[in-house]
Amino acid sequence: MLRAVAALPRCFIGDLTVSGQPLGVHATRTDPVRVLEEMKRLAVEQLGAIPGALYRPVEQALQSPSASAESFHDQAALLVLRQHSASHVMRFRQQIAQGFDEFRTPRIRDVALMGLIDEHLIDFHLAGQRLAEILDQRYQQPLDAMKHRLIGLAAALRLESAGNPISPARLADAFVETFGDAGLPEALAGLMFRQYQQELARVLDDLYERINTLLADAGYDAVGHYAAANRAAPAAPVRSPSSLDEQVAPRYPQPPAFNSANVPAEYAAHPAHPAHPAYSHAAPASAPMPAATQHVSAELAGLRAQLRAWRTTDAPHAPHAAPAPYGYHPHRPPPPRRELRVQEVVSIASLLQPEPPDAYARALTVSGRLAEAIRAHLTEGARRLGLNPEQTRFSVDEEDAIDLVALLFESLFRTHALQDRARRLYARLVLPYVKVALVNDAMFVQPEHPARRLLDAITEACEDNSAATPQDRELLERAAAVSQRVVAEYNEDLAVFELAHAELEDLLVQQRRRTELQETRAAKATHGRERLNEARSQADTVLQRRLTAPPLTSAVANFLVTPWRHHLVQTLLRDGAESVRLADAVQLGNALVEADRLAEAGRGRELADRLLALQPAIVECLASSGLDDGAARHGMAGLVRELANPDTPRALHAAPPSDVSDEPAEEGSRLWLAGGTDTIAHDPGVAALMRRLQPGEWLRLTDAHGEAVSVRVAWISPLTSRLLLVNRRGLRVLVAAPEELAVLVGAGRLLVGAERTPFNEAMRQLKDRLDYAVGQR
Structure with missing residues (x-):
């Protein structure tokens, strides 16, 4: 075909190019x-x-x-x-x-016998x-x-x-x-x-x-x-x-009257049938317009007004002027170019729909070029059907539909982390969505529109999906399959979008469960690391006090720095800061410092009694570092040998460097602070706003590579008030304090208040772009 x-x-029109003379009043x-x-x-x-x-x-x-x-x-x-x-x-x-x-x-002409015709x-x-x-x-x-x-x-x-x-x-x-x-x-x-x-x-x-x-x-x-x-x-x-x-x-005969009570179940169950609850169609012109429909119409009218103002002010994106119509004569005004009817444009798009979408895939790599590619392709399709582009033009409503779809797809790619492999998948959907916009522009304002829900599902399947696991690869393959199904089957019947969405939704439900597990693991891992860092920080504070005075032997100092500090950390993690075991562990450190003083004073009997009393606690401390009973007793013997000599040199010892650390999910994606959050320049008002964020809220984050990604607040730390941000796959993207997030907001890398669904977010970005272009901001 x-x-x-x-x-x-x-x-x-092949014979029209035989002569260079225009056909018009001078034709003979x-x-x-x-x-x-x-x-x-x-x-x-x-x-x-x-x-x-x-x-x-x-x-x-x-x-x-x-x-x-x-x-x-x-x-x-x-x-x-x-x-x-x-x-x-x-x-x-x-x-x-x-x-x-x-x-x-x-x-x-062939004439069939009447008896041979049905x-x-x-x-x-x-x-x-x-x-x-x-x-x-x-x-x-x-x-x-x-x-x-x-x-x-x-x-x-x-x-x-x-x-x-x-x-x-x-x-x-x-x-x-x-x-x-x-x-x-x-x-x-x-x-x-x-x-x-x-x-x-x-x-x-x-x-x-x-x-x-x-x-x-x-x-x-x-x-x-x-x-x-x-x-x-x-x-x-x-x-x-x-x-x-x-x-x-x-x-x-005239068609019989329709009565939904007599519709068989096999017809009424079809989503595209008028008896189905999900089916919607244009109301008769004489019917009163419901309040919801009036609201949709008003919202669409405002969006179209902005779009037409944008086309007027944004010259590079305005429709290109066509050459003079065929038959033009310089001494006569050119005949008006006929506006293509919507059904004509839909028919052109239907014929072009199965063709490879390479032009759209290339246009999606450059913002602002997709609308040009759509117009050029539709114009070429009109030429194939014998509609002379020099004598026809798109109507204003058709221009609106083309620009809205182009801006929508460009916004999706600009605001979501879509991989290059998804580019051709989206390019394949461009013409079907142009057809939807031509015959049912409510898609842009109705959240439950089937085409809108399908695009949300496809974006959810593709965003941040690098096909690293078999499940992710299966999800990408299913998204590609449903897009091909839409291309093959859509012909002004929105049931195709419903069926494609239902097919993809089955896998997305499984993906969401995996995402919840990933978020839980990320929250637990982050919480565990914060508790470990908190325990290490407390242990370092206690250790610092024991090393600053009085001077200690190397054996006692090394024991305090390594096994005793580790024992403090483990006790804090297992029993907490208010536990009896922690008090006993701290008392062990104090007793060893006191034993060192006794050894320095030559009070051997008192030292021997003290060490005998401390032996079980010292062996337990060494065992907590992974030493077995024999190795622990050997370490105890070495400590006793050094304390037995009163002339052993003693000195003040510096505290070891802290090993408090955090592992960012992506190198360069986190702010590293020197001296804590109080030392960074930030807006206190924005930081207060960040503290009011709740789990489940969506944000837009630009990572270190300049790529925009959707992130969600998955967890807020009860210890540090830091926020865990994850992507749509549940993987950790950033763990940051409110002050750090305030710095990102000030740098334009974090946007608060993003929409939950990709389509809503793309439409918000589209409206912001139009507002800015027409000077309303």
Whole structure:
């Protein structure tokens, strides 16, 4: 199919480049090929999007209160039909283009025997004939004039005879050829025919007028005959599209009224079915707007106003001006460029959706380039479908949708730690989300929107995920699979997003449990290290007092510095600062200092009695350092030998360096303090704000490498009031005091008050960017 699409521009506009002369008022009868190709371009451009515009009005008709209980079958069939919308648009465009090809190369069209056609196809053909008769009556005068002008055009092409390639009969046949094999129920087929007639009535007035003007300007004039026709017959009354509804497809009955009480469970259980609680659709225009809907509309209006002001003030991101339209003449003002209809842009995006997303992946590496890439890709897709970009343009709402999606995806990559391997995954989702924004822009303001929830789930799966474990790799693979599913299946049916989210959510539930375990381990490890550092600090204070005075022998000083200090730390950790065992351990140190004084004074008997009394405590102290009973007794003997000599030299000993330490989760990600938090310059007000943070609050942290990451307060230390910050995988990112966090806030590396979900945070960043750009801050 894609090869056929790529070939369409050649058959649509290939002959237009034969001559360098523009087609317009200067075209003459010597340019019949170019005139015919311009007619083809106009016809394909204006008629090509009609099939895609049929579904929503038909859906609303089926969901109206007047519908009966049997309409759920028609709604289910319509749901299937919409999934193939892109192929129907393509087939219809090919039928329109084929009419012009047959004009240049007349051939006998295939006619099937009535007995070989299925009954539902007979109904289709009869309804098509009736539609052609109605349109023939309505457009009798322009068709009559066009007929004689086409005779002149055929003569210039040296053709004996040729029919009108956009006659009502041809347009009816195009519809039958497009939807005839879709197996539509009778009621749904009738609604489709009636809606097709309304869409044709909206388009044909302008199209027939432009075709006649084109032929007349090119020299194929039928004014005389046209005037004669006006004198010969009164003008046919102009009927509104609604007045013709009852004349189309008389064999097809009106759809029965819809009654949700009679919907079978297999249909009602489907999330995309109107009977399902999760299904939402546009309310009828006459229905009063609920307060919640009014709030959403007001919020969207404000967002669009900001966006349009941003496009006006931010020149590099404004839509590029297109070249002069085809047929432009310097002595005449250029004709206005037609705005593409939303359904046309959606059809273009649907055809481009399966293509590789390399351009979007490259654009995501450079902020501000994604919108340009989207516009360029959609413009190229329009060219493939025969829509001349020099004569068409995006509407303001379509520009809004493109820019909002581009800014959203760029904000996600700017504010979340997404690895390079996730870039292609997100690039694949760009066009589906552009389509969602075109037909359902409530995604940007409704937290429960299916597309929004899916993007949150994918970001949760990808953020900080380096695929280091089998579980992380499985999560990345599942996220990639659901993105491919959205690309393959999404065609204006939000149920695809619901199903993809449910598929990914199963793994995310397991991931969240692992994250909770990681957070618990990180909190316990941090708490244990803080208790150890606190015990070491207290033991060092006690030791310092024993080493400063009086002078001690090396044996006693070494015993106090190593085994006794270690024994103090262990006792503090196991029994606490108020325990009896700690008091006994401190008393052991005091007794050894006193024994050293006795030895220096030569009071041998008292020293011997003191050492005998201290032997069990000394052996226990040595054993706490990992020595067995024999090694402990050997250490006791060495201490006794040195104290037995009164002349052993004694001196004051310096305290050893403190081994209080902390291990940062990532090198360079933590502030290292010299002298405590009181010595660093910080804002006391911000520090007070940091002390009020509670576990579960989200923040945005820029690490030492300049990468933004989502962090959450997982735990607050009861000893030091430091905060443990973890990422979405539960891994420790930073442990810092409130004063340290205040320094990070002042340096612009920490943002307090971040949103919990990635989509909300990206939208907040998007709004801040727009506010700043339009000068509201």
